[in-house]
Amino acid sequence: MPTVTHSCAPFPYRRSGLTIQTSCSLPSRDSFANLRPIMAYVRWSRYFLPTWKEEPAEADLPSHRLMLRAGLIRPLAAGIYTYLPFGWRALRKIETIVREEMEAIGGAELHMPIVHPAELWAKTGRLEMAGSQLVRFQDRAGREMVLGPTHEEVVTDLARREIQSWRQLPLMLYQIQTKFRDEPRARGGLVRVREFTMKDGYSFHEDTDDLDRYYPEVYRAYLTIFRRCGLATVPVEADSGMMGGSGSHEFMLSNEQGEDTFVLCDGCGYAANREGATAVKDADPDEAPQAVTEVATPGCQTIEAVAHALGVPTRKTAKAVFYRMGKKLAFVVIRGDLAVNEAKLARALGTTELAPATEEEIAAVGAVPGYASPIGISGDGVVVVADDSIPPARNLVAGANKEGFHLRNVNFPRDFQASLVADVALVRDGDRCARCGGTLRVQRGVELGHIFKLGTKYSQSLDATFLDREGRARPLIMGCYGIGIGRLLAAVLEAHHDEDGIVWPGSVAPFHVLVAVLNPKEPEPLAYAASVAEHLAQAGLDVLLDDRERTAGEKFHDAKLLGIPVLAVIGPRSLRKGEVDLERRRDGARNSVDASLDVIHSSVQDLLRAEVVETG
């Protein structure tokens, strides 16, 4: 057997979880049998963990600042990050939790490609729908390709080829994979990025009953995953949006700076994404319709100005809002105190392409911007939509379609008609709950997970069918389930930090213990600290040894910044007394224990057990 020589690495060249032979020649075949797993610790002096003393100017969110300062990530471009070793460890801890819970509900992990043929996306109609978020390019043969922003198409194509019989169902496939979406606006560090790691799962069922039975299992698994990561999430009813399908929930972490908005009832617990939330619209006491009269309102182009000029509350006005959908114009009439929810409007109109209309487009249908009136508007080019707040309202002030004039006492449907009456209003903080009459609160949050009952949207368009028990070919019933792993990591930091740095929940901490030698230049303390680290690592703990030649102050500050649950301090002061000082990151509690390996080990374990209770 040939001997390959290479330079010897200085001790220790063993990293956690790896088995690296440190001899200078490859071992013989037999010697592999003697290798046993080496649970090694990590020496900071030989690790890559750069920390920053100063706050980065670019970052706003606490999680983003901490990830940069504590050496978890580094930016490459807008919304594109490198995970450094410390951050990658945390990410892998989270992935492990996700894997365990997915396997627990019968999921089988696979790995799908990141590059897809565009043709596949054309078949489901999402090639154009996904629009500019979908990165497209050509391979050398000129074939159109895309970077996968999600994998419904690919997994359904796989199912089409492989699933023929009801006997193969149900099936849950999942992966942890990189996605790329060219977001128009990346923001907030890892909260909203363009390249990201996602756990995406897809279930296949023979009928909707089976999907309905399985869906709650995933729902519960998601709650478990987030709880194990130390996060209390709020499941909210969600809009299934461009995914299609019949039911959907988002799992939100309540956070002031979150990228999403949801509504929570303080009475019955009703929770919904703001896109789909409904609220009671109190109607004013019924009053007799009055005759329409014209009134001069010069310079009053906003509802507030008109209401003020005429001395009426905004809820006694009708607001006109215009959207362009394709070649048509949507003329939305809504009570003046309410705002239009574009997602609801799009759903009511059965369209996905809504854009605010320009003044020219508004004028083209005969309306006067600022004084637009639904009265007398008709024609093929315009669809009048009345919010359901309009029919019960009496004697509203509306535009007169004449520069500088409004109409008093406008009533629906006496004075104008609508093609459609629907709830298209945005829920406001303080609105009353449609279910229990309680008060709705609008909250910002970070969307950590999203689950959908897809139904047959993809199986139909990709012709993924199976033979049912009666021998009939039917499209697969599907569900899909996503978790943003990097965003979950960011959320952990949002929820678990203090002014000094990160405070990891034990379950996802990159290391369990940080062993800090205060005087690593002295051979004996360093050797002793190494033996402590080795001992703890052999016991199965993830250990980082701070053997850098830094002042004690720097080490203590870095320890707080990194947020490793337990800090073991080895310095001359305690060593003289035959002790080691242990400090818990969560509350700063300190105690000195006898400097024997076993005592240190059991003391550390005690502290870590307390962590599990607190976060589990």
Place this chain on the structure above:
RNA sequence: CGGAGAGUAGCGCAGCUUGGUCAGCGCGCAUGGUUCGGGACCAUGAGGUCGGCGGUUCAAAUCCGCCCUCUCCGACCA
């Protein structure tokens, strides 16, 4: 894509209004020495085409134009 802000040494910033000792400060980094339990001290030193291109001028980090990048708000978001 709209609105706002910012690009000067690895990080944080000053200098720009009023063009000319204006290539600076703090931290970090390197070397030597002193320190050594909560971000120490002294000395010496390395490091920047001032985001890019063009223009004005005797002279541009500084004035003008175009472009690029980054951040925040909004639009958008399976």
